Amino acid sequence: PDVRACIAAGEVIDSPADCVKELVENSLDASAKRIEVEIVKGGKRYIRVKDDGTGIPPEDLPLVVLEGATSKIRRLEDLMHTTTYGFRGEALHAISKVSRMVISSRYFSEDVGREMRIEGGQVKEITQRGMGIGTQVEVFDLFYNLPVRQKFLKKEDTERNRITKLIKLYAMARPDVAFRLISEGKELLALPPAHHIAHRLQEIYNMPFETFERESNGVKVRLSVSVGNKTGEVFLVVNGRPVYNKNLLEYIRRHVGYRKVCLCEVEIPPFLLDVNVHPKKREVRFLKESLVKDLIKESVTRRVYLPYT
Ligand code: ADP
Numbered sequence: 001p002d003v004r005a006c007i008a009a010g011e012v013i014d015s016p017a018d019c020v021k022e023l024v025e026n027s028l029d030a031s032a033k034r035i036e037v038e039i040v041k042g043g044k045r046y047i048r049v050k051d052d053g054t055g056i057p058p059e060d061l062p063l064v065v066l067e068g069a070t071s072k073i074r075r076l077e078d079l080m081h082t083t084t085y086g087f088r089g090e091a092l093h094a095i096s097k098v099s100r101m102v103i104s105s106r107y108f109s110e111d112v113g114r115e116m117r118i119e120g121g122q123v124k125e126i127t128q129r130g131m132g133i134g135t136q137v138e139v140f141d142l143f144y145n146l147p148v149r150q151k152f153l154k155k156e157d158t159e160r161n162r163i164t165k166l167i168k169l170y171a172m173a174r175p176d177v178a179f180r181l182i183s184e185g186k187e188l189l190a191l192p193p194a195h196h197i198a199h200r201l202q203e204i205y206n207m208p209f210e211t212f213e214r215e216s217n218g219v220k221v222r223l224s225v226s227v228g229n230k231t232g233e234v235f236l237v238v239n240g241r242p243v244y245n246k247n248l249l250e251y252i253r254r255h256v257g258y259r260k261v262c263l264c265e266v267e268i269p270p271f272l273l274d275v276n277v278h279p280k281k282r283e284v285r286f287l288k289e290s291l292v293k294d295l296i297k298e299s300v301t302r303r304v305y306l307p308y309t
């Protein structure tokens with residue numbers, strides 16, 4: 001096997017959670033409304049991500065695992081626009097290099113689906129398959145050909161917890177999409193589509209949430225804060241993407257309280273963001289951070305309660 005290519009692929013995908021993230025983002029990019037994730041042994045043995053998205057055109061199916069294969073051409077500057085999560089055509093290629101993979105897909109205008117078997121990056125077989133519209137990606141034995149990487153994977157529980165957290169995070173970013181997580185045959189999460197973010201949060205945390213919103217100069221901030229107290233947790237979603245910003249998260253914590261669960265959603269024109277960091281990292285910087293902070297502070301202190309139906 002091409003060791004260098006394998007190692008490069010292992011750098012793009014370094015854990016089962018990483019793999020799940022890429023597959024879930026692909027499903028969201030394909031306009032899925034229902035995403036099901038199944039894992040065995042924390043994803044080390046098996047990962048399956050199934051969606052009801054647009055599917056892959058049959059003629060494109062063999063191409064999706066090629067290096068740089070993407071149907072989402074756009075400019076780097078658009079990275080933080082609410083268009084697509086992926087754009088580099090790297091993920092499926094990287095995963096296919098370090099696993100045994102089966103991709104099944106039925107394109108929305110086709111009567112039948114196709115199933116493609118890939119091993120170590122090579123397409124082995126494509127056959128017809130009866131299935132609903134959408135795509136299912138199965139990943140067997142991640143890093144089977146990179147024993148060193150495999151050895152350094154975290155414990156099964158740790159990987160499973162990471163994947164659970166990840167699905168919750170995407171579920172917060174996309175309350176309109178149904179998510180399901182199954183581990184060793186047991187259902188860990190079953191989140192129906194929610195019409196309001198507070199409903200989604202309530203499903204995830206089993207407690208009521210209040211939502212406060214402020215808007216100014218084209219920047220919108222929506223805070224959803226748990227009514228009861230719990231071990232504090234704060235999440236940030238910017239333009240529909242889960243992101244990380246240490247400074248802002250701490251600012252939110254300080255204002256809503258350290259024992260609250262809080263989701264802060266920001267909608268902001270992309271030119272006010274600096275995403276000039278490694279595309280894999282969730283780090284984001286705001287060019288007008290003080291404006292965002294003011295909106296957060298105002299929404300907490302004035303508590304403009306938005307009723308919803
Ligand atoms: P990227 O997301 O950066 O385009 P990926 O390697 O993640 O690259 O995926 C390659 C291509 O495979 C995508 O551009 C898309 O055309 C197709 N694809 C992957 N997953 C799905 C899916 N779940 N539904 C439809 N198309 C998909």
Ligand code: MG
Nearest residue numbers: 022026086091
């Ligand atoms: Mg992708």
